[in-house]
Amino acid sequence: MLIALFPGDGIGPEIVAQAVRVLDALAIPGLTYEDGLVGGAAYKAVGHPLPPETLEIARRADAILFGAVGDPDCDALERHLRPEQAILGLRKALGLFSNLRPAKVFPELANESALRPEVASAIDLLIVRETNGDVYFGEKGFRTTADGLREGYDVMSYNEAEVRRIAHAGFQAARARRGKLCSVDKANVLETSQLWRDVVIEVSADYPDVALSHMYVDNAAMQLVRNPGQFDVIVTGNLFGDILSDQASMCVGSIGMLASATLNGTGQGLYEPIHGSAPDIAGTGKANPLATILSAAMMLRYSLNLPEQADRIETAVAKALADGARSPDLGGTMTTVEMGAAVLAVL
């Protein structure tokens, strides 16, 4: 089993290193690693945020453990050379269309949220975000209007096959959880959303055991603040999912704790913390590696079919927290390496 390690920029290398320590401690037979350059680090080394060699490693791998990309030095580059293109390019090249972001409050951390503790502690939801289509990957560019004005444009679209496969992912996730699926769209304004809604309803016929509801994205953004505990699984498109999943993660409070998986149809997946590259604290030892360690657990569960090992990691993280392990983002003083050690100690 080959794991591609793509640490990327900023705190990426530090947090991925801790996840690797944890994986090593599990002594999983046959697990091998291969390192690849992505993001600003790759641009600086070889002139492209997603070099062909990196893509090759990704294609060969069973799973990718990804740190973070983003580098202020690259802000002025043309879009196709910016660090973010690494993540967009990997999603597209490998067909990684199903981004899963669980948001749940660890009891010890309920006070980290800006929401009232009683609101925050009720959060236990999963956002299933489509990541291969929508306005992200449609035709886009600059043009001149009939009046000679500069105009930027991006075409939003979904076809029924794209919606169907992510709808199935949503229904299946809901079935494995509390049986509730909320599909979020803007069908009162967008034809893309109308097609989305129609297809989700068609797919729902296969899942009579799942309770399906629909919500407009503006209302969903309100409900995620007002009463996030009402949600089990949310399925939505690429753009709305980008916004809502970041919002939901902040409702949880401790963004340094949240993991994500992005899967294709073959079980291959990319695993990454939902936080960014945090260049301001890179190299200071202040980064919290737990989101990356929990992403490694998701990797064992979804791509490597090792659910018991995944459970071991998740239990160890919960125990380390209960024992008081706290990095600066959680109000403590432990370093990145000490946080990793705290998990290892429990394992």
Next chain:
Amino acid sequence: MLIALFPGDGIGPEIVAQAVRVLDALAIPGLTYEDGLVGGAAYKAVGHPLPPETLEIARRADAILFGAVGDPDCDALERHLRPEQAILGLRKALGLFSNLRPAKVFPELANESALRPEVASAIDLLIVRETNGDVYFGEKGFRTTADGLREGYDVMSYNEAEVRRIAHAGFQAARARRGKLCSVDKANVLETSQLWRDVVIEVSADYPDVALSHMYVDNAAMQLVRNPGQFDVIVTGNLFGDILSDQASMCVGSIGMLASATLNGTGQGLYEPIHGSAPDIAGTGKANPLATILSAAMMLRYSLNLPEQADRIETAVAKALADGARSPDLGGTMTTVEMGAAVLAVL
């Protein structure tokens, strides 16, 4: 001065009636009203959510006081006949491009928010949302892909003139407040956003006294939860503004308190509460009319150039709240009419 009264659906007529009582109490010389049908009510009466007669009244009026549209009976209609088309149609027909949504916590109501009181009470922001362009009004429809699949599509775009006028609105609003403007886009993915950002930066040259920053929409959705007190004025496009302004209003907590204005370049404006038609409580007297009363105050300020009268209303609402006026959404038992009376009593 002609005010178009468009009460619309659900609780719309009840709340608009209270705002009219308040306006009447001010005995403003020369103020006249004309009623018009919009939304589901208009569809049921004459077959269209925005009949030509209504549009005529709107064109003649100095300002429109709008209740709410939305009627579950109309959910199955084709999109162009649904109640929401009234509001989209008015925005477009009258060129109402600048939607202003102040979000601020009344001290008495800081406990209504799902956010911690110390986070919520720091909120004092204004969202300036563009409402004439973006993916709302681009080419849209259904088509068949090369593989014979159904596809929905919507073209997102902004040209420089559209961005420039809303950017000016944002900078001017910031100048009249605390001098901070945050422009929200998704320039790391969208060319529409890249043009947006470029033009906002160009316009900023005219406002050296305003501190401009840029934020990606996903980060903005996070920051509005984590630390909404950091924002003064946010300027953004139609779609992102739809989502973020609803989110921000829910951060305030009492959505029954929030007013909005949508202006064109001539001072004409549409004024409406940000909440919806709430069909479930229509006719029960449970609706809170304060958001509509505060919208009437915005109308006096922005379209009728009567700032003192606007102040009088706003002060009266604050006083009524301080005196304990509470509708059910605010944890009280007062009816719609009693809430209106409480404001009148102070006036």
